[in-house]
Amino acid sequence: MANHKDFPVIFELSKEGRVGYSLPDLDVPEVDLDQEFSSDYIRSEAPDLPEVSELQIMRHYTALSKRNHGVDSGFYPLGSCTMKYNPKINEDVARIPGLSQIHPYQDERTVQGALALMYDLQTTLAEITGMHEVTLQPAAGAHGEWTGLMMIRAFHEANGDFNRTKVIVPDSAHGTNPASATVAGFEAVTVKSDDRGLVDLEDLKRVVGDDTAALMLTNPNTLGLFEEHILEMAKIVHDAGGRLYYDGANLNAIMGYARPGDMGFDVVHLNLHKTFTGPHGGGGPGSGPVGVTEELAKYLPKPVLTTDGEQYFFDHDRPHSIGRVKPYYGNFGINVRAYTYIRSMGPDGLKQVSENAVLNANYMMRRLEEEYELPFKQHCKHEFVLSGKKQKKLGVRTLDIAKRLLDFGYHPPTIYFPLNVEEALMVEPTETESKETLDEFIDAMIQISNEAKEDPETVQEAPHTTVISRLDETQAARKPVLRYYKDEE
Amino acid sequence: MQHRYIPMTKEDKKSMLETVGVNSTEELFADIPQEVRFKGELNIKPAKDEYELKKELTQLAEQNVNLQSHTSFLGAGVYQHYIPSIVDHVISRSEFYTAYTPYQPEISQGELQAIFEFQTMISELTGMEVSNSSMYDGGTALAEAVNLSAGQTRKKKVLVSKAIHPESLEVIHTYAKGPDLEIVEIDVKDGLTDLDQLKAELDEDTASVVIQYPNFLGQVEPLKEVKELISSQKKTMMLVSSNPLALGYLTPPGDFGADIVVGDAQVFGIPAQYGGPHCGYFATTKKLMRKVPGRLVGQTVDEEGRRGFVLTLQAREQHIRRDKATSNICSNQALNALASSVAMSALGKHGVKEMATLNMKKARYAKKLFEEEGFEVVYKGPFFNEFVIKVNQDVRELNQKLISKGFIGGFDLGRVNEEWNQHLLIAVTEIRTKEEIDQFVKELGDING
Incomplete structure (x- = not known):
């Protein structure tokens, strides 16, 4: 039963007879549809969608939006997610009818503007990453990972090499890496990190072999550290016949400073919704373009956007292609936003992005290491990982610290990831935050550390100021309620 | 030059470098081996100011024929429908569009509840x-459903109607390579899935049958008969791809005993x-709840x-398992x-029913x-x-x-x-x-001669 103090779900606002729509009148002769169909196929009970007026809908969602925190609401230093500012011109451009109101099956001759934009974006991303060719088709990072791995698989199989069943991932890797390996039909194998937070070369040599299909790597890695031995790693993997996959989640650290293609990577995916300001949208949509070396280009998913110098068109005649990975041509609307961003920044602007993202992270790291354990001491790139070990000894867990940060109006850092750091707090400030914001956040973190010593309950019982307190996640999982029922008991 | 998205001033930079204990930002990049350092400037277009860029991209967009400049009878999986004005106003609330996945529920109740309501509506x-x-x-939702059915039934053969969206069929083939499934395509006869062939191919090794309702050619597949056929095999699952707008009028696949229903909600509010x-959806039974891909x-x-x-x-999910x-x-x-x-x-x-029947009545008038x-x-x-x-050309x-x-x-x-x-899907x-x-109709008649 809905509790009177509960925030209403939209179904609870429903009242028989209200409408929120304005459909055109029937201006063609009436027909009796029910005569055409057997009664088995005519819906007998209407779907129980809400009956609400337009203002009710607007108020409902406006109220919901106020119960949500976005980058525009406040600082969002969520490690590995690159929660930078989402420029408003991007939103305006994506809504121009000539871009938003075009159909994927229009004749290519009628959408040359859109194709020109896509082609320029492909070429630009190839230059930024140092790759030979780029496809814009994958819908998100994980989709790009799977696409890239399928291409590596096709490459090995084309060489008659069917025994390369393993994909190596570091213990610090994003969860999508091993998951994508499985979906692509591989077995994921873990390589350990050393005491400096980098891939352990000896362990890599141990796990690499003639069954290695690929090594997936994020560089800088999820600890925010640059894999200094990348060339040795590339050599180890290539000598064994494997290929190198670059997870582009952390590209924001190195634009204009280094390119995955120059480091020896064979496949690269990018997260346009991270580095290139496609908004995260509360979880999506994203866009995960994939770049490849010349060797792998013939395996790119179908169709491939190309040009003969006069017209842009899709090439469907790709006999070696892994096939189609998505209907149509990728998340075009997100690609438009990313393109607009890149054109707003230019080459020097993108380099400045990485420079400032890295300086912001190092500044925060150095100020916070006095209060929080810093497991890896070297300079970081665009993010860094702290450990809440010291606070844990006082009975305050990293989860508590995260919840306490909510009281200060911040979205907390990523917590308990990467897995190779105990009580991890992963902080990524991005370049779009000012020093004042960083200082205020640092002050809050220091205050919380002091509270852990002097007044741990304040932290343990946080948050105190949010619209709702900590939720019972166990109950949610044990007795799942995944939809609204009118006659709830 | 100072960029509007980057707030760091010279003075900020100086004091931050001091705190870090380095003389320049270059030192922070010293761990990148010289051999892989990118030297020079990226060969991409120079930055444009906001006004000029918007003008350029507007001009580029104007090269495209679009659904507002022209009257469209094109569908085939992507449809131009009425989009209430409020849709764009709601999704333009930046508390929604600039948020990440709602991993911190106390400050993400808005997004979480909106998704809970979405789940209910689907x-x-x-x-x-x-x-x-x-x-x-x-x-991709359909391809994931196929892979799920194979995992669930521990069978490798999947029968897929050729009357589903042809690009979905291609995506199924690509996804099926991972778990090495056998995809058997069932022909189209008189605009519908050939049930005789389906019956002939269906056996105890069949993980699932994939059908689209209404199908790619617009025809309404007889799900009742399809389900009866499938029921001859105890474990075989029925996977249905559906345009959710059509379900405002048609009996929903769930009522015919579908195990998984997927499709695209683009018809509701998405250009x-x-x-x-667009927006794939994935609906299933409680039995399969713990096998569902993605977030719940x-x-x-x-x-x-x-x-x-x-x-x-x-x-x-991947971040745990x-x-x-x-x-x-x-994402x-x-x-x-x-x-x-x-x-x-x-x-x-x-x-939703009124909109569905308006579509049907206008389509019948055109036909x-x-x-x-x-x-x-x-x-x-x-x-x-x-x-x-x-048509004759x-x-x-x-x-x-x-x-x-x-x-x-x-x-x-x-x-x-x-x-x-020379066949045109209208x-x-x-x-x-x-x-x-x-x-x-008149113009098409004139052109066709």
């Missing part, structure tokens, strides 16, 4: 018990935008007993699911007109808002002529297979007026 429309929070699109982003929002209570929402059953996850999906289409929720809320219980004009309407069965006509050239008359013509079925050369939605239909 469950209602499809007649299924459970819906997830969204997938990339209908095609065509050249094919993406569940209801629970907070410490004071207030209703609240969290991401739940996360033990299925890594290589044992049920899917690798992470989904949350903002588009929100757009669809707003559109579905606006339409409500009765609007009758084509028949009167002497065109052959190829398939005769019950249909939703699309039908196929035969190459569809691509015919459509090009229609462009000059102000119309975007139907889908060239010859793109799918040669047998369907979509008529609720926004097409009688006058537009009359004129379209």
Whole structure:
């Protein structure tokens, strides 16, 4: 039963007879549809969608939006997610009818503007990453990972090499890496990190072999550290016949400073919704373009956007292609936003992005290491990982610290990831935050550390100021309620 | 030069470098080996100021024929429908669109609740018990459903109707390579899946049967008979891809005993935008709840007993289970699911049926007109808002002529297979007026001769 103090779900606002729509009148002769169909196929009970007026809908969602925190609401230093500012011109451009109101099956001759934009974006991303060719088709990072791995698989199989069943991932890797390996039909194998937070070369040599299909790597890695031995790693993997996959989640650290293609990577995916300001949208949509070396280009998913110098068109005649990975041509609307961003920044602007993202992270790291354990001491790139070990000894867990940060109006850092750091707090400030914001956040973190010593309950019982307190996640999982029922008991 | 997205001043930089204990930012990049340092400047276009860039991109966009400049009868999986104005106002609230996945529920109740409502609406429309929070699109949702069915039944053979969206069929083939499935395509006969062939291919090794309702040609597949056939095999699952708008009128697949229903909610509040982003949905039974790909929002209570929402059953997902996850999906289409929720809320219980039947009635008017004009309407069965006509020339050239008359013509079925050369799939939605239909049929008649 809905509790009177509960925030209403939209179904609870429903009242028989209200409408929120304005459909055109029937201006063609009436027909009796029910005569055409057997009664088995005519819906007998209407779907129980809400009956609400337009203002009710607007108020409902406006109220919901106020119960949500976005980058525009406040600082969002969520490690590995690159929660930078989402420029408003991007939103305006994506809504121009000539871009938003075009159909994927229009004749290519009628959408040359859109194709020109896509082609320029492909070429630009190839230059930024140092790759030979780029496809814009994958819908998100994980989709790009799977696409890239399928291409590596096709490459090995084309060489008659069917025994390369393993994909190596570091213990610090994003969860999508091993998951994508499985979906692509591989077995994921873990390589350990050393005491400096980098891939352990000896362990890599141990796990690499003639069954290695690929090594997936994020560089800088999820600890925010640059894999200094990348060339040795590339050599180890290539000598064994494997290929190198670059997870582009952390590209924001190195634009204009280094390119995955120059480091020896064979496949690269990018997260346009991270580095290139496609908004995260509360979880999506994203866009995960994939770049490849010349060797792998013939395996790119179908169709491939190309040009003969006069017209842009899709090439469907790709006999070696892994096939189609998505209907149509990728998340075009997100690609438009990313393109607009890149054109707003230019080459020097993108380099400045990485420079400032890295300086912001190092500044925060150095100020916070006095209060929080810093497991890896070297300079970081665009993010860094702290450990809440010291606070844990006082009975305050990293989860508590995260919840306490909510009281200060911040979205907390990523917590308990990467897995190779105990009580991890992963902080990524991005370049779009000012020093004042960083200082205020640092002050809050220091205050919380002091509270852990002097007044741990304040932290343990946080948050105190949010619209709702900590939720019972166990109950949610044990007795799942995944939809609204009118006659709830 | 100072850029408007980057607030760091010279003075900030100086004091921050001091705190870090380095003389320049270069020192922070010293761990990148010299051999891989990029020297020089990226060879990409220089930055443009806001006004100039918007002007350039607007001019680029104006090169495209679009669904506002021309009157469209093109569908084939992507449809131009009425989008209530409020949709864009809601999704433009930056608390929604600039947020990440709601991993911190105390400050993400808005997003979580909106998704919970979306899940409810999809469950209602499809007649299924459970819906997830969204997938990339209908095609990849269907491919994930196929892989799920193989894992669940521990069988490798999947029968897929060739009357499903041809690009979804291609995506199924690509996804099936991972778990090494055998995809058997079932032919189309008289615009419907050939049930005789389906029956012949169906055996105890069959993990699932994939069918689209209404199918790619607009025809309404007889799900009741399909289910009866499938029921002869105890474990074989029925996977249905459905245009959710059609379910405002048609009996939902859940009522026929579908195990998984997927599709694209683009029809509710999402513009065509050249094919993406749209909004895949994935609905299933409680039995399969713990196998579902992607995020699920569940209801629970907070410490004071207030209703609240969290991401739940996360033990299925990649960030927890890594290589044992049920899917690798992470980002989904949350903002588009929100757009669809707003559109579905606006339409409500009765609007969704009214919109569906408007589509059907206008499509029937157009069909009758084509028949009167002497065109052959190829398939005769019950249909939703699309039908196929035969023309006497190459569809691509015919459509090009229609462009000059102000119309975007139907889908060239010859793109799918040669047998369907000179076949045109026409979509008529609720926004097409009688006058537009009359004129379209006349122009097409004139061009066809």
